[in-house]
Amino acid sequence: MPANQSPNVGPTDEQGLSPTTRSIFSLLLFVYLFGMWVVVSSSLGGAYSSQLHEKLLNLFQLYTEPLNLEVRASPYNLYSGTPADYEHFFRVEVTNPAGEVQTYTVPGPELGSGLKDPYRYERLAKIVGVQAEVDDATIPAEISKGIGQYFLRQAGGGKVLIECVRRRPQPMELEIEGQQFAADPRDASYENVLYRATVLVDSEGAFQVIKEMATEHVAPVE
Amino acid sequence: MVGAYFNRLCESVTNGWDRFWFRPDSPQTVSVVRIVVGAVALIYALSFTSELAIWFSDGGVLPIDRTYRLTGADDPSAAVRYWSLFYLAHTPLHLYVLHAIGLLSIVAFLTGFQTRISTIVATIFVLSYAERAPMLTGLIEPLLCPVMLYLCLAPCGAYYSVDAWLRRRKGDTQPIALSYAANIAIRLIQIHVSAFYLMMGLSKLGGMVWWNGEAMWWMIAQPDTRLIDLTFLRDKNLRLFVFGWTHLVVFFELAFGLLIWFKIWRPLLTVLATLHWLGLGLVTGHWEFAILMIGLSLAFAPWEVLTPATEPDEATAKTQSTPKPAQAGV
Numbered sequence: 149m150p151a152n153q154s155p156n157v158g159p160t161d162e163q164g165l166s167p168t169t170r171s172i173f174s175l176l177l178f179v180y181l182f183g184m185w186v187v188v189s190s191s192l193g194g195a196y197s198s199q200l201h202e203k204l205l206n207l208f209q210l211y212t213e214p215l216n217l218e219v220r221a222s223p224y225n226l227y228s229g230t231p232a233d234y235e236h237f238f239r240v241e242v243t244n245p246a247g248e249v250q251t252y253t254v255p256g257p258e259l260g261s262g263l264k265d266p267y268r269y270e271r272l273a274k275i276v277g278v279q280a281e282v283d284d285a286t287i288p289a290e291i292s293k294g295i296g297q298y299f300l301r302q303a304g305g306g307k308v309l310i311e312c313v314r315r316r317p318q319p320m321e322l323e324i325e326g327q328q329f330a331a332d333p334r335d336a337s338y339e340n341v342l343y344r345a346t347v348l349v350d351s352e353g354a355f356q357v358i359k360e361m362a363t364e365h366v367a368p369v370e
Numbered sequence: 371m372v373g374a375y376f377n378r379l380c381e382s383v384t385n386g387w388d389r390f391w392f393r394p395d396s397p398q399t400v401s402v403v404r405i406v407v408g409a410v411a412l413i414y415a416l417s418f419t420s421e422l423a424i425w426f427s428d429g430g431v432l433p434i435d436r437t438y439r440l441t442g443a444d445d446p447s448a449a450v451r452y453w454s455l456f457y458l459a460h461t462p463l464h465l466y467v468l469h470a471i472g473l474l475s476i477v478a479f480l481t482g483f484q485t486r487i488s489t490i491v492a493t494i495f496v497l498s499y500a501e502r503a504p505m506l507t508g509l510i511e512p513l514l515c516p517v518m519l520y521l522c523l524a525p526c527g528a529y530y531s532v533d534a535w536l537r538r539r540k541g542d543t544q545p546i547a548l549s550y551a552a553n554i555a556i557r558l559i560q561i562h563v564s565a566f567y568l569m570m571g572l573s574k575l576g577g578m579v580w581w582n583g584e585a586m587w588w589m590i591a592q593p594d595t596r597l598i599d600l601t602f603l604r605d606k607n608l609r610l611f612v613f614g615w616t617h618l619v620v621f622f623e624l625a626f627g628l629l630i631w632f633k634i635w636r637p638l639l640t641v642l643a644t645l646h647w648l649g650l651g652l653v654t655g656h657w658e659f660a661i662l663m664i665g666l667s668l669a670f671a672p673w674e675v676l677t678p679a680t681e682p683d684e685a686t687a688k689t690q691s692t693p694k695p696a697q698a699g700v
Contacts, residue, residue: 173554188565192576215515216497216501216504216511216512217512219512219569221504221505221507222509222511224573225570225573225576226574226585227577227588234592235592259421260421262417262418263417263419264414264508267655268506268508271506271508272505290439291431293436294432294433294436297431317589320587320604
């Protein structure tokens with residue numbers, strides 16, 4: 149444990165700070181700390197911010213974005229109770245050129261098995277799920293294409309069906325008002341497919357994404 | 371009367387501000403924080419190793435053009451300010467060469483070798499990992515990056531470092547100077563950590579599950595993210611523990627952000643923070659963030675309150691009994 153004063157600590161490295169230097173440092177510190185608090189206090193998202201807060205946030209993004217100080221995209225409340233906090237993953241069905249079908253889960257041993265990769269693929273799956281729910285076709289297609297490309301290369305062609313699945317957490321009571329919940333937390337009854345698309349290589353060799361469904365076509369699993 | 375009050379208020383605030391920011395301090399604490407932050411930065415950078423090319427090379431999951439489209443950077447009218455050294459690498463070879471340089475710089479930073487330079491280079495690389503694909507950002511990046519930036523200001527290799535060892539080996543017995551920069555860096559880290567605790571506590575109050583006590587259960591019940599299965603806590607006799615745990619998480623985060631500024635609380639809060647983050651790390655799977663938060667409690671050292679109180683000796687007692695000059699305390 150460090151102590152305040154080391155026995156071999158000597159004189160200061162500067163000959164004291166002049167009042168002008170202190171004033172300049174103070175101004176910089178004040179501006180920086182104000183910006184930091186504006187950013188840090190924005191963690192709950194736009195719905196919890198005033199217009200003034202949003203304007204200040206945009207102003208301070210000049211340095212908070214390149215220095216990666218922003219917290220809004222990170223789940224610091226850990227769990228808010230909304231479906232976006234549930235576990236999300238991709239289910240990938242690969243049909244190789246010979247017609248054989250293999251199913252993988254991402255993150256899983258085939259993709260996303262690195263130290264923090266499961267978390268990163270889950271983040272991507274959440275983005276796909278949430279965007280599919282608000283009817284955005286572009287972002288889910290971009291991400292699905294990226295994952296589909298990987299599996300198509302591994303299989304040497306064919307086609308890939310990608311599903312973005314949301315898994316509700318198991319309730320504390322496994323029987324609520326006569327409704328029985330599965331004892332296995334990974335049971336299919338907890339799953340809800342939010343997005344489904346096929347990725348394939350077209351006749352010109354380009355990767356194509358064909359959206360088959362988004363969340364509005366699926367009855368939610370209760 | 372009002373004018374006199376505001377004069378005294380201004381004087382008090384100015385003196386307090388000066389004492390807080392502008393006094394020289396030993397670089398020992400920043401040196402300890404360097405080791406903690408270096409270890410977490412190394413874990414963070416290593417976590418990209420196995421699938422770096424799958425993630426970021428051309429034809430990978432998130433090549434540069436796709437990252438631009440996802441962040442909106444492909445729209446010239448959008449003000450997107452993300453940057454990364456990894457934007458320069460398109461092939462697996464280039465990515466792994468940059469990755470190797472990044473890992474070496476972080477190891478140099480961790481061990482305190484050429485610390486002034488390695489701290490800056492390691493910070494640039496950690497920022498580059500974080501900014502390469504901002505949509506993958508988790509809990510760790512928004513805290514790791516600023517803390518590394520603050521360490522760039524300070525002589526954080528003065529103690530417990532290869533640099534210090536080499537200095538001693540060369541026979542340099544000069545005492546290490548107190549540093550204004552070390553004090554400013556450690557103050558910035560303290561404020562950032564304390565603000566994070568308050569933010570985490572306050573943001574939880576925005577969700578009903580943290581009020582009704584169920585939040586910890588819903589995290590325990592997520593089978594893929596948790597590191598430990600605590601679902602036995604659903605037992606009717608143990609449920610109160612889950613609800614109590616939920617309330618304690620919120621209470622502790624708010625309390626830490628405030629009480630850590632009182633020196634007498636610091637050792638106790640550090641022990642409690644270790645337990646707090648150990649529990650949350652195991653339940654949420656954010657174990658590297660838990661390590662960082664536990665380690666950053668050390669930024670609030672020195673813990674002189676742990677030093678046993680001693681009886682004032684005769685000389686001290688004599689000094690204390692001597693009348694102070696008239697201007698003392700001005």
